[in-house]
Amino acid sequence: MEYTTEYNHKGHFRFDVLNPPKAGTEMKTTNGEAVVFDEIGPAGMLICTRKSDGSQQMYFPHSLMGANVVAERPSREEQ
DSSP: EEEEEOOOTSSSSEEEEESSTTTTTTEETTTTTTEEEEOOOGGGGGEEEEETTOEEEEEGGGGEESSEEEEOOOOGGGG
């Protein structure tokens, strides 16, 4: 999964996920929690279901491991 972080003139950001994992892909968060990828949500957040309790949560792309996450983060000067 590759993504870029996009900023607007007010400093707000969103993620543009270029090749998201397939729905149902099992991943882990950076703190070791097992999740299943569901879909891309608002502002490019990743919506996943926690395996521990079945709840859906939104995650930053850099908070997940297991799908070959590659971050491309342009500096604010490049914006």
